[in-house]
Structure formats: C-alpha cells, structure tokens
Amino acid sequence: MEKLLDIKDLSISFKTDEGTIHAIDKVFFSINKGEVLGLVGESGCGKSVTSMSVLRLIASPPGNIDSGKIIFDNKDLLSIPIEELKKIRGKFISMIFQEPMTALSPLHCVGNQLVETLQFHGNIDYKKAWEIGEQWLHNIGIGDPGKNMYAYPFQLSGGMSQRVMIAMALMLDPKLIIADEPTTALDVTIQAQIFDLMREMKKKDTSLLLITHNMGIIWEMCDRVAVMYAGEIVEIGTIKGIFQEPLHPYTQALLNSIPSISIKREKLKSIPGQVPSPFNYPKGCRFQDRCNYTFDKCRKEHPDLEKINDRQARCFLVKNK
Numbered sequence: 001m002e003k004l005l006d007i008k009d010l011s012i013s014f015k016t017d018e019g020t021i022h023a024i025d026k027v028f029f030s031i032n033k034g035e036v037l038g039l040v041g042e043s044g045c046g047k048s049v050t051s052m053s054v055l056r057l058i059a060s061p062p063g064n065i066d067s068g069k070i071i072f073d074n075k076d077l078l079s080i081p082i083e084e085l086k087k088i089r090g091k092f093i094s095m096i097f098q099e100p101m102t103a104l105s106p107l108h109c110v111g112n113q114l115v116e117t118l119q120f121h122g123n124i125d126y127k128k129a130w131e132i133g134e135q136w137l138h139n140i141g142i143g144d145p146g147k148n149m150y151a152y153p154f155q156l157s158g159g160m161s162q163r164v165m166i167a168m169a170l171m172l173d174p175k176l177i178i179a180d181e182p183t184t185a186l187d188v189t190i191q192a193q194i195f196d197l198m199r200e201m202k203k204k205d206t207s208l209l210l211i212t213h214n215m216g217i218i219w220e221m222c223d224r225v226a227v228m229y230a231g232e233i234v235e236i237g238t239i240k241g242i243f244q245e246p247l248h249p250y251t252q253a254l255l256n257s258i259p260s261i262s263i264k265r266e267k268l269k270s271i272p273g274q275v276p277s278p279f280n281y282p283k284g285c286r287f288q289d290r291c292n293y294t295f296d297k298c299r300k301e302h303p304d305l306e307k308i309n310d311r312q313a314r315c316f317l318v319k320n321k
Helices: 047-054 082-088 110-120 126-139 158-170 188-202 215-221 239-244 249-256 296-300 316-320
Strands: 003-016 019-032 036-040 063-072 093-096 176-180 207-211 224-229 232-238 306-308 311-313
Touching (some): 019 047, 047 176, 110 158
Antiparallel strands (some): 003 019, 306 311
C-alpha cells in the first residue's frame, strides 16, 4: 500500500527547571492511504506529543524536535516553510484536539470559526460557507444547528464543543485526520454517529491516526495499532495480530487489564509498578521493572524494534518466536 504519512527517527525533548524531559525517543511508524492506525498507551507516554509534532504544534521553547523526519505526501513537514505548512493544516491534515474548550476561540461564535476555516482554504463566499458549517453541525449531531452557529464556546457543553471541533476537522475532506481522544466527552450514541462519519471518509481513502485509551474503539475502527510506552513504540501490528497474539509484555498487560463482561465478578487486573521517569530512563528495557519476564540482558541493553513477519516488537524475547 502507498504510504501517506511516514514518521522516521522522531525525537522530541522539553527543557524544564528540573532538567530535560525526553518525551519522544526515535519513534518510527507510517500510515497508508485509506488506513486507520490506532496509537495506544498509558497517559504521559507521548501519544499527544507525537500527534502534535506532525503539524509542528510543539511550542519552542520549551519543546524541541531533536531529530527525525515527518514525510507527508512526499514532503518533509519538519523542513518546509511555515507558510506552506499553514496551507496543509486543516485542508490536507486536520486535527481533533483533546481539549476543545482551549482549541476554540472564545471571542468568536461557532459559525464564524467554521466559516473562517472554509474561506481560508478555498474560494467560497460567506453565505455558502455559513450554510456548509450549519449542515456539518447537523451531521455531527448538534440540535438546532441554525441557533448554535451563533453560540460562543462558553455557551456550549464540553461534548458540544468537541463535536464542533470534529465538524471543523471533517468538513474540508482532508487526506489525514489526527484524532486525539475524539469522543471522550460524548455519549455512546453520538460516538457511534461520529465513527460512522469517519468510516464514510475512509471509503474516500481518507487516513486516520486515532489516539485513544479505549481498546474497544481500537478493535472496531483500526486496521493496525502502534503501542507506546515511555516515549517509544514497543509494538506495531495488525488488529487481529495484536489482540490475538501480543508479542510485547506491555501489550499483553494492556489487553489483560481490559474489563471483562463476564457475569462472574473478577478483580480488575492492573499493571504493577510505575512508568520510569522521562528525566532518567533506565539503561536497558524501559519496561524492565514492571515485566514478568525480565532477565539480565533486559537491564543491560536497550532492545531494538525487531521485525517479526508483519509485526514489530521491542523485546528480546520476540527473536525466539
């Protein structure tokens, strides 16, 4: 399949008063045209930082992209002029942010923000842009869209603000949608409606990077999944491969912690221990203190991302499979 997005050797750090945080460390993954890639991992592992780096939204200072390339449609987004990047943002790559209340302007009504997005990327008059915006509010489940086009973000609930962000991301028919926990604040019926819209866009060869903690959504929506832990990718594979035979011990632990719908009450399984500090990662495997299979080599050497058939996993044990 043809690659649309290819992230190579991406490393990102942040300078703080306590020292340097190595948030992302040599991350590799790609997304094909028309593919949905899920990105999963514990809070703080670097998922959102990775997604924001695609559009160069990392504030500098304190953030810094130390190395890597982000190739989108044969262009390195880290090296092109910012004016060229602005033409790509929204039109070709749209992002649904995790915090809609901070992503929307508090000074402008919803309608004007939708219209501005449409007019910035196309030759369209105000009246037509307003009609398109109103139709998209209807598409994503906002009642009385004609009235809510005049509403300001502070007048909307968190769920409604999230839906406005989703409308803004989808209405330009982008090639790639980056969705960071897109349905966290929405009830299940609206979630289903949003994901139906995304499935329709996938039929048009739109690609999606879906960041979520919900493994059920990953199973329903994604073609492949990349698992992050402590700033690096630890496993990449197809949905069936990851769910049926996870290779990395962290992936196994994540899947084991999913609540069961069994009638029999079972205690929830958690992953023991703590994520290592990003100020000072251990010399060897970063999962060593929480892993049931740790041996001497794990504490002395850092494992590479090994390729096993159509899978990749960062674990010394996968060589024996």
